[in-house]
Amino acid sequence: MIERTVTILNRKGLHTRPAATLVKTAARFQSDLFIAKDNFEINGKSIIGVMTLAAEPGATLRLRIQGPDEEAAAAALVALFERKFDEE
Amino acid sequence: MNPQTGTAQETVLKGIPAAPGIAFGPAYLYSKDVPRVEEKAIAPGDVAVEVERLRTANVRSEKELQKIHAFAEQKLGSQSARIFEAQMMILADAILMGTIEQRIARELKNAEFIVKDEIGRYRQMMLAAPGEYMHERAHDVEDVMNRIIRNIQDQRLYSRLQGESVIVSETLAPADTVIFSRNQILGYATDMGGVTSHAAILSRSLKIPAVVGLRTATKAVASGDTVAIDGYAGLLVINPTEDTLQALSRKQQRFREFEERLVDIAGVSAATLDHKHIELSANLEFADDIDFALQQGSAGIGLFRTESQLIGRPDYPGEEEQYAAYRHVADRVFPNTVIFRAFDVGGDKISPDSGHEANPFLGWRGIRVLLDRPELFLDQLRAILRASVRKNVRIMFPMVSTVQETRAARAMVVRAQRELDARGLAYDAGIKIGVMIEVPSAAVMAEQIAADVDFLSIGTNDLIQYLMAVDRDNDAVARLYQPFNPAVIRTLKNVIEAGHRRGVWVGMCGEMAGDPMATLLLVGLGIDELSVVPTVLPEIKKIILSIKHKDAKRIAEKALTMSTEHEIREFLSSITRDKVPEIPLDL
Numbered sequence: 001m002i003e004r005t006v007t008i009l010n011r012k013g014l015h016t017r018p019a020a021t022l023v024k025t026a027a028r029f030q031s032d033l034f035i036a037k038d039n040f041e042i043n044g045k046s047i048i049g050v051m052t053l054a055a056e057p058g059a060t061l062r063l064r065i066q067g068p069d070e071e072a073a074a075a076a077l078v079a080l081f082e083r084k085f086d087e088e
Numbered sequence: 089m090n091p092q093t094g095t096a097q098e099t100v101l102k103g104i105p106a107a108p109g110i111a112f113g114p115a116y117l118y119s120k121d122v123p124r125v126e127e128k129a130i131a132p133g134d135v136a137v138e139v140e141r142l143r144t145a146n147v148r149s150e151k152e153l154q155k156i157h158a159f160a161e162q163k164l165g166s167q168s169a170r171i172f173e174a175q176m177m178i179l180a181d182a183i184l185m186g187t188i189e190q191r192i193a194r195e196l197k198n199a200e201f202i203v204k205d206e207i208g209r210y211r212q213m214m215l216a217a218p219g220e221y222m223h224e225r226a227h228d229v230e231d232v233m234n235r236i237i238r239n240i241q242d243q244r245l246y247s248r249l250q251g252e253s254v255i256v257s258e259t260l261a262p263a264d265t266v267i268f269s270r271n272q273i274l275g276y277a278t279d280m281g282g283v284t285s286h287a288a289i290l291s292r293s294l295k296i297p298a299v300v301g302l303r304t305a306t307k308a309v310a311s312g313d314t315v316a317i318d319g320y321a322g323l324l325v326i327n328p329t330e331d332t333l334q335a336l337s338r339k340q341q342r343f344r345e346f347e348e349r350l351v352d353i354a355g356v357s358a359a360t361l362d363h364k365h366i367e368l369s370a371n372l373e374f375a376d377d378i379d380f381a382l383q384q385g386s387a388g389i390g391l392f393r394t395e396s397q398l399i400g401r402p403d404y405p406g407e408e409e410q411y412a413a414y415r416h417v418a419d420r421v422f423p424n425t426v427i428f429r430a431f432d433v434g435g436d437k438i439s440p441d442s443g444h445e446a447n448p449f450l451g452w453r454g455i456r457v458l459l460d461r462p463e464l465f466l467d468q469l470r471a472i473l474r475a476s477v478r479k480n481v482r483i484m485f486p487m488v489s490t491v492q493e494t495r496a497a498r499a500m501v502v503r504a505q506r507e508l509d510a511r512g513l514a515y516d517a518g519i520k521i522g523v524m525i526e527v528p529s530a531a532v533m534a535e536q537i538a539a540d541v542d543f544l545s546i547g548t549n550d551l552i553q554y555l556m557a558v559d560r561d562n563d564a565v566a567r568l569y570q571p572f573n574p575a576v577i578r579t580l581k582n583v584i585e586a587g588h589r590r591g592v593w594v595g596m597c598g599e600m601a602g603d604p605m606a607t608l609l610l611v612g613l614g615i616d617e618l619s620v621v622p623t624v625l626p627e628i629k630k631i632i633l634s635i636k637h638k639d640a641k642r643i644a645e646k647a648l649t650m651s652t653e654h655e656i657r658e659f660l661s662s663i664t665r666d667k668v669p670e671i672p673l674d675l
Contacts, residue, residue: 015221015402016174023181046183051174051225052210054217 001066002074007058010084014055018085023047025080031067033077044077096314096327101302103277104566105322108623109297110340111275112316112333115309115326116253123237128198135193142188142199145239150179152235162376174225175232178207200237207233221402254317256309256324275317277305277324280561291319295623299324303563320672342672349670350626354385358629360611364637367617368629369424371597375413378420381622385629388424390545390619391484391597392417394431394468404431404464410471418475425480427545427619428472429524430465430497432486433457449553454487459496469504476516483519484545489527494540497523524597526550531579535586544587545619548598552576570653571600572660577609577647584614595619604671605660607631612644627671634668 008014014022026033026045033044037059042049044063055061061081065074080086130138157172178184184206191202207229214226252272259280276291276298291298297319309315309326316325316336320343325332358368369390370381381389397405397413405413417426434445434453445451458465472483485497501521508515525531526547538544552571553560560569570576580596587594595617600606602620604627610618611632620628643663650656664671 011406012403016177016225020177043183047177047181048184048207048210048229051178052213052217054214054219054222 001064002070004063004065004074004078006061006063006078006081008055008061009057009081010087011057012087013057013059014050014053016051018087019047019050021085021087022050022077022080025076026073029067029069029073029076031065031070031073033073034064036062036064098329098332099308099326101305101308101324101326103299103302103305103322103324105298105319106300107276107291107296107298107319108343109275109295109319110317110336110343111254111297111319112314112325112328112336113252113254113274115256115311115313115315117306117309117311118255118257119306123200123234123241125200125204125237126198127201130192130196130198132196135196138192138199139189141240142185142192142203142236145199145236146179146185148239149232149235150176152239153179153232174228175235178229178232179236200240203233203236203240207236254315256305256315258306275299275319277302277309277315277317279303279305301561301563301566339672346670346672347626350630353626353629353633354383356385356629356633357387358632360632360635360637360640362636362638364611366611366615366632367593367595368625368632369427369617369619370622370625371619372622375417375420377622378417381625382421382424384622384625386424386622386625388480389417389421389426390595390617392426392428394428395433398431398433404467407467407471407474410468411474414472414475414481418478418481422478422480425482427482427484427522428475429484429486430455430458430468430472434487449559455485455493455497456487458485459493459500462500465500466504466507469501470508473501473504473508473515473519474513476519477514479516479518481516481519482522482543484522484524484543486524486547487527487550488523488525488537489529491533491536491540494523494537498540522592525583526554526598528555528579531555531583534583535589538587538590538592541592543592543617544583544594545617546580546583546594546596546598548576548596548600551579551598552600555579571603571606572609572656573653574648574651574656577613577656580610581613581644581648588614593617602628604628604631605657605664608635608640608643608664608667609647609660611635611637612640612642612647614641631664631668631671639667 010018012018023045034041035044035050035053037053037055042052044050053061063074063077065077067073153172153176157176160172188202188206191206192199195202211226211229211233214222214229252274254275254277255273256277259278273296276296278300279302280300297317299317299319299322302324305324313326314328316328316333318325318336357365359365367387369388370384370386371391372378372381372389373393373396397410414428432454434448434451434457469483472481475481483501488494488497498521505515520542522541522543522545523530523537524547525534525544528551530537531551534544548571552569555576556568556570556573558565558568560566584594593616596610596615597619601610601618602624604624607628608631618628647656647659650659
């Protein structure tokens with residue numbers, strides 16, 4: 001299992017479109033993705049879950065990735081947050 | 089309907105005419121029915137059946153949403169269609185649906201109960217989160233949840249909507265657009281809302297007769313009742329008598345004949361018989377309506393409401409996104425001109441900001457927001473300026489109350505220009521800048537404000553509301569919303585004359601500009617431009633083409649001697665009928 005801490009860097013926060021990009025990226029990997037904000041954790045492959053996080057710009061999220069391709073998945077997901085979900 | 093005798097009492101409800109036309113037929117009472125969900129235990133052997141019900145419902149829900157999305161995209165543009173994208177994504181959420189299926193098998197409960205419980209939990213969390221954006225998403229979640237449940241229960245939403253119907257509902261939210269995706273909507277009547285409400289705007293763009301603000305329509309009407317809508321006079325007639333139906337048919341015929349004759353004047357520019365030119369342009373908020381406005385004979389866009397870009401999104405679009413949108417509009421309108429009004433957020437308008445105000449109409453809106461948020465304002469100004477390279481773009485500021493604000497807004501335009509210079513980007517250096525006159529203080533100071541701008545455009549909806557201190561959506565006082573009140577007319581005269589003294593043109597882009605009864609008066613007061621909803625444009629043009637400016641002036645002078653709205657209305661109605669007999673004025 002890999003754990004990573006990421007920050008929402010895009011101006012809009014994790015609204016519908018970045019949430020969709022995040023879910024799509026996670027779906028490319030076999031590994032499970034769980035995302036926690038404060039004391040609340042959701043399945044990162046579920047759009048309704050990611051939307052519910054209501055992650056604002058600057059919010060810190062903890063990613064928990066587990067599975068056969070967890071290394072690659074973690075790298076891709078962290079990069080996506082750093083690239084601001086390719087939106088800006 | 090009285091079931092004993094089979095006779096029906098004719099009832100007439102008075103509302104606000106929102107979209108012209110006459111319609112009659114069976115009523116369909118549209119309400120956001122929340123499907124009833126019972127918790128039921130199922131046998132282990134029925135799990136497969138229950139899961140199948142869920143899957144079938146999801147497929148059907150997806151088809152429904154695709155249809156709505158395509159319709160919204162076609163009729164309202166991609167911005168509005170976005171509202172439905174979130175719902176489609178939730179429906180396609182494999183983890184969510186997988187969890188629901190697992191819970192059905194594990195808890196041995198009926199599918200709709202688990203759907204409601206599982207999706208309802210997310211909805212609750214979204215409602216608990218702060219911010220308007222999350223609350224809107226909670227509505228999306230609720231909509232999609234109810235859609236799935238309804239399909240599991242195999243209820244067709246509009247099962248009773250057989251054939252053509254007149255829709256009667258409390259209100260219409262953007263997400264209710266679905267009801268218009270059927271081509272069987274004859275007319276639309278709503279309890280709430282004003283002429284600028286979503287329902288009204290949508291009905292007009294789809295040319296469906298509509299009356300809004302009827303207050304009690306949903307209580308007075310039952311599905312299946314025969315109703316008639318008079319979208320010219322703002323009436324809903326329940327159980328109309330044969331006489332009423334015939335009178336309405338004649339009226340419709342009169343209007344149709346009139347409308348047919350109007351096609352010929354689309355290419356003619358609006359000028360009075362004694363050659364006073366009036367710039368007659370259209371109010372728009374979606375680029376998709378430009379073609380319609382031009383077909384109707386519009387000389388350009390006198391008000392482009394940029395707030396339409398904010399629908400269904402959590403934030404303000406950046407410069408590039410706005411530039412692409414404005415450039416598209418400017419190119420489609422070329423060689424005619426378009427006036428982009430800077431974001432008029434606050435009041436009843438769409439806003440991504442969630443701050444609550446006790447009195448929003450007297451609060452943080454229009455230019456007040458823009459000046460407080462220079463980054464946001466500059467993004468928009470740079471985008472509009474960049475779209476002005478073909479020199480057919482103008483900028484207008486909303487809700488200006490002081491000379492100071494006018495100057496500050498102008499200074500921001502200069503700053504945006506310097507920023508573009510630094511980036512080597514082109515724009516029209518001679519771009520015309522105007523302000524809306526819609527706050528009484530600005531109307532009083534119109535001459536001083538005019539000294540700092542290139543044009544004034546009177547926004548009557550707000551000006552009347554602020555001048556008369558009346559909320560037109562508040563039924564208890566709506567009668568005081570009087571466009572022809574002597575106080576309003578005097579104010580219009582003062583603003584127009586003040587602009588002319590400073591050598592700037594004065595237009596009007598409020599609802600009053602599109603009221604056929606006001607045309608003679610406004611031309612007589614010296615208005616230079618009228619920007620109206622595209623549907624009424626040919627009618628207004630016909631009036632302008634049929635009158636003389638010098639007669640209109642005398643008429644305006646006479647109206648200015650009168651002391652009550654009633655008197656002025658009577659006078660204008662009879663004189664308009666007299667001067668333009670073919671106008672099917674109905675008052």
